[in-house]
Amino acid sequence: MRLELSSEFASVTVEVDRRGNGPRLRIENQQNRRVVYLDPLELASLTWLTHEHLGPFLDPSQTGWRNDDGGI
Amino acid sequence: MTPADFLYHETALLDERRFEEWLELFTDDALYWIPQGDEEDPAHRVSLVYDDRRRLHERVLRLASGFAYSQDPPSKTCHLVGNVQVGEGAEGELEVASTLLVAEVRRATQNLFAGRVTHTLVTVPDGGYRIRRKIVRLVSSDIPLGNVTFLF
């Protein structure tokens, strides 16, 4: 089952991927087709997050919008 | 009479301001509904119009009162019905989809309204139809509107 979450800023699909030895959460960015797979421990760790912690990932100059090959 | 002919007849009554006769086309358990926005959930969301037969009767009564200022002068309307598609409904009913375009002229201004309409028609013994449900999904339902008190 694929779930879609969209806002005026982004659109992603989320589904459970079982092709590996254990389940992972597959997240796909519908705007650029980037994909990430998160295992249950990684997901559990996210529950420690504050939204402030996500700041570096939301900073476009650290991710997809920079001129060099650096960034996160 | 085909369902499409019935829709032409219905809207002609409105353009000719024969509101009492138009009202008679509705069943006792009728619904005349103009939703607002995309969420069609009248239990939880406000609509522009959500009239049962009683409320529809009141709407026509008001227009005939001579004191409905929002329709004084009355809107001149021209309804265009197109893209009529007839489908099966429940027993004895037809589900008719159509596209409606209404030009409304009032106070030196012409407004254009458009939308998809669904009629649930019940067949009656004389070979005609009555309207059990009429849902008018205006494309402009969610933008700021002025006085929209003519009948669709």
Place this chain on the structure above:
Amino acid sequence: MSTLAPADLITDDWRLHGSIYTSPEIFALERERIFRTSWLYVAHESEVREPGDYKTTYAGTQPVIVARGADDGEVRVLLNRCRHRGSIVCHDDAGSANYFRCPYHGWTYRNSGELRGITYDDAYPHLDRATLGLVRLPRVDSCAGFVFASFAPDGPGLDEYLGNARRYLELVARQGPEGIRLSAGAHKLRYRGNWKLQIENTIDNYHFGFVHRSFLEVLADRMGQPPPIVDNILHNPEWRTIDLGNGHSVHEFGDPETGNNQGQLGDLPFNLILFPNLCFVGAQVRHILPKAADRTEVRLYPMLHEGESEEMNARILRAHEGFYGPSGMGGADDIEVAFDRVTEGLQAIEEDWLQMSRGMHREQPGENGILIGHAADEVPQRAFYRRWRKLMAEAA
């Protein structure tokens, strides 16, 4: 253009100059002296329940975002304007986002306003990002779940500003067994005419028997007898209009705690005007958005009752739809007469003075500085303009 000073546009014997409705200069002055100094309604808490929730609206004429902080849950009011080149940052009426990304060049802000990052920022070696967050209105406060904000960093707090009106606001919030919520959407009206015409029309019992005569006939048909509204307006001593001070006013239909206006299901037992542009009438919150001297939008938010049955709340919506909104059997007559025909008549400027003196001689002082009048007297209008004249006369 009027050559009168703003303070002279309203005389002591309560004549109003028509230019208060028609002059672009007066409208511009209102933006400064009314809307930048007052507490402005922006949202009900139920509209931004969860961290990350936001709605877009207007504080006066300025587009704003009302957002509940992602981490701290605090409600902030931000100018909806990117600090780069001025685009609005959020365009939806409402949504959920802990960060906002401007569609023009991708500048990204926390939903508390701070600038988080800029795309390809090697082009900005010396930018001071700390000063480039979305501008926050300096004061945000709420009363009974209704959120207000002020452009003025100093001045009376919300409590003091509401004064005698606060009690009624608290009563509004207690209409449902567990409170009220705004979750049913809103009717959106627009009309050619000044924003103050809608305020004046909100508590104006004098017009009801005339403009809404067709609705009275509907009620007579529905109830099988003439409705008592006009009789109550003229003769019921419990129906009274009250100048609450600070520009606010109320029309009581009896005891505001228990009163019943014999109106529609869900209707409040009083109608309330909070200066400058917020009203409570029927079962709705009425937010008036000035756009230009002769252009106004109005949002009508039906209030549903928390803790009430789904069926009852649906009936509240049905009752509201019957009278209010663009297709309502009552409100549209106001658009035609009180807005369109007045706006047309106001073009006859050869004699530009209007009368707002109805019942002036019989205003009775009450406790805490209030003034009490008859149901069909122009007490609410004078209450509003007392405050309006005072603010307009003051240099910023």
